[in-house]
Amino acid sequence: MSNAEIIATDPGWIILVKGLLVFATCVVLTLLAIWAERRIVARMQERPGPNRVGPLGLLQSLSDGVKLALKEDLIPAAADKIIFVLAPIISATTCFMAFAVIPVTGQVSLFGHQTVMQMTDIPVGVLYVLAVASVGVYGIVLAGWSSGSTYPLLGGLRSSAQVISYEVAMGLSLVSVFIYSGSMSTSDIVAAQSQWWYAVVLFPSFVIYAISMVGETNRAPFDLAEAEGELVGGFHTEYSSLKFALFFLAEYVNIVGVSALATTLFLGGYHAPPGLGFTESWLGGWFTAIWFFAKVAAFFFLFVWLRGTLPRMRYDQFMQFGWKVLIPVSLFWILTVATLRLLSQQGTSRTGLLIVSGVVIAIIMFVNIAFDNAKQKKKNTPRPTLSKPDFAVPELPNKGSDRV
Amino acid sequence: MPESVLFWIMGPLAVIAAIGMLLVKKAVHSALLLAWVMITLAFFYIAQGALFLGIVQIVVYTGAVMMLFLFILMLVGVDASDSLTETIRGLRPIAITAAIGFGGLMVSLIGRATLGRESVGLDQANAAGNVEGLAYQLFSTYVFPFEAVSALLITAAMGAMVLAHHQREVPRSTQRDLSEQRFRSGSLATAAGLPGPGVFARHNAVDVPALLPDGTPAPASISETLRARGDMRDSSQFQLDQVNTEVKDEK
Known part of the structure; x- marks a missing residue:
């Protein structure tokens, strides 16, 4: 039985329980994630990190949350009041929605009812996650706009440009997964990875997704929308109290969300790593949830590691990287994957596939050499001496230009 | 239902x-x-x-x-909103009448339009999956229409790029160029960058020039934009010997 058929037999109260579980898991994971991030970053910077409240400082985020809620709630006089209040609500509600289509376990028994821990299984599940994420960005953009001051506005502008660009790269990296699994439903994609994880088969897609998911969630080194060194706090500069807490919650739930999607699409979802398949039946199937969350935790550790290691990118470099590197590379990769897939479906012999792969590798090497040559040439040409114009005149459009 | x-x-x-x-x-x-x-x-x-x-x-x-x-x-x-004054007198009633007329025409036409064939129904259309x-x-x-539309969209994007494009006469100076320029130009005074406004001065507002070590104000510390707008304060009043440093009795 497919996941969709199993879910179709769920009575209403099971769906309600699943919804509550999704919400509770996300909130608890957020508290744990904040604690884990602070501890891990602290360890990387050779200091202990929060260790006073509760065992190992585990209750630190909880006490911070209570403190945040008790702070005074300010609305700036120049703010657009309705949208200022609406923005954190949009952020905090949409971030949970992506979890509706993520399969967390295989078939398990929930209060005596056979089901899978996935709220709904729609044939365009992955696109649904993208759609929800794109609505969630409205929260950040509107927060930046409605605050009525400069830094938040700059943060909001950066965020909207950044998310549009990186969503393109993210969408393109998913296309090859769709081509290989022949489906856009999350459970089908997990099922298609029973032999080989797509992180291995479609390694370039995995790398592109991993990069763009950091850009999509506004995390270091791509946290240009917040950029506390340049923009104070970026889009949430003017927010305080519970509204700020909602943005904080949304950020961490989003991180868990993109990590869960990456797990589902590239790391075999709730399946055990190769060779440990016998563990999937432990605890009546619930052990698969442990595998799932272990993979999500690994992605979260990657996020923290990046934050602890890399300096923030400059904005123009970041956009250039997205449009001039990630997107062309993913387009080329999709072309390759589609060609190979079509050839293997039409029953081309192994030699045919190898020849095509050889041609692709040759093209990559050729482009690489051409790039290196162009770089060398640019390095060797003497730079023209810069001189200030005597008076300000607009540049003539067709005057001999040496670079376009 | x-x-x-x-x-x-x-x-x-x-x-x-x-x-x-x-x-x-x-x-x-x-x-x-x-x-x-x-x-x-x-x-x-x-x-x-x-x-x-x-x-x-x-x-x-x-x-x-x-x-x-x-x-x-x-x-x-944030505060920008559309101007609602009529520039051409009587434009608003004419526009509203025309809009209602056009809307009514469209509704009546589309309401009576037929597909020209029987609809096959959702089940048959989704037989192989939506x-x-x-x-x-x-x-x-x-x-063909699909490809034509995509060609149209690409042409539109190209057109927008051509319209927004301008050719540079000299390449944009990179961070490295600017840094070299600072060190190789006549004096090394500004090699570390210009002073920020309000440094060592009695106010730290953006329109107050920084004070140099000898107490003279540095007009270069004010943004070019403010200077062009004329928003800059007269710098001499911030010179150290001009400033009244006498402490008044506090009440």
Whole structure:
């Protein structure tokens, strides 16, 4: 039985329980994630990190949350009041929605009812996650706009440009997964990875997704929308109290969300790593949830590691990287994957596939050499001496230009 | 049944938002209401079994197109709202009459239009799956219009790029160039960058020049823009020997 058929037999109260579980898991994971991030970053910077409240400082985020809620709630006089209040609500509600289509376990028994821990299984599940994420960005953009001051506005502008660009790269990296699994439903994609994880088969897609998911969630080194060194706090500069807490919650739930999607699409979802398949039946199937969350935790550790290691990118470099590197590379990769897939479906012999792969590798090497040559040439040409114009005149459009 | 409940809840909301979009003054509010109308349309598509279309509607229109709209509108600023004065007298009644007339014409025409053939029904259309059925139609019967539309969109994007393009006479100076220029130009005084406004001065506002070690003000510490606008304070009044440093008795 497919996941969709199993879910179709769920009575209403099971769906309600699943919804509550999704919400509770996300909130608890957020508290744990904040604690884990602070501890891990602290360890990387050779200091202990929060260790006073509760065992190992585990209750630190909880006490911070209570403190945040008790702070005074300010609305700036120049703010657009309705949208200022609406923005954190949009952020905090949409971030949970992506979890509706993520399969967390295989078939398990929930209060005596056979089901899978996935709220709904729609044939365009992955696109649904993208759609929800794109609505969630409205929260950040509107927060930046409605605050009525400069830094938040700059943060909001950066965020909207950044998310549009990186969503393109993210969408393109998913296309090859769709081509290989022949489906856009999350459970089908997990099922298609029973032999080989797509992180291995479609390694370039995995790398592109991993990069763009950091850009999509506004995390270091791509946290240009917040950029506390340049923009104070970026889009949430003017927010305080519970509204700020909602943005904080949304950020961490989003991180868990993109990590869960990456797990589902590239790391075999709730399946055990190769060779440990016998563990999937432990605890009546619930052990698969442990595998799932272990993979999500690994992605979260990657996020923290990046934050602890890399300096923030400059904005123009970041956009250039997205449009001039990630997107062309993913387009080329999709072309390759589609060609190979079509050839293997039409029953081309192994030699045919190898020849095509050889041609692709040759093209990559050729482009690489051409790039290196162009770089060398640019390095060797003497730079023209810069001189200030005597008076300000607009540049003539067709005057001999040496670079376009 | 659930579909009609959905319709009677979402339908009025969509219509209210659509009318509100025309009536609100701030452009960003209009854009938001339009985004909401698009999301409700997506709900309707999904409720009628067009799952793929509904989701793509949100991804493309709400996620990308409206976001670009907002991007532009945000540059206008929070307080900017449309001017509602009539520049040509009598324009408003004429426009409203024409709009109602045109709307009525369209409703009456489209309301009476027929497809020219029997509809096959949702079950048959989705027989091979909603996504597969749509893909089959797009890449068989409608492949030419589909490609034509994509060519049109690419042409539009190219056109926009050509219009916004300008050729540089000299290459844009990089961070390295600027750094070299600072060190190789006549004096090394500004090699570490210009002083910030208000440094060592009695006020740290952006229009107050920094004070140099000898107490003289440094006009170079004020932004060029402020200077061009004439918003800069007279720097001599901030010179150390001009400033009244006498401490008054506190009450």
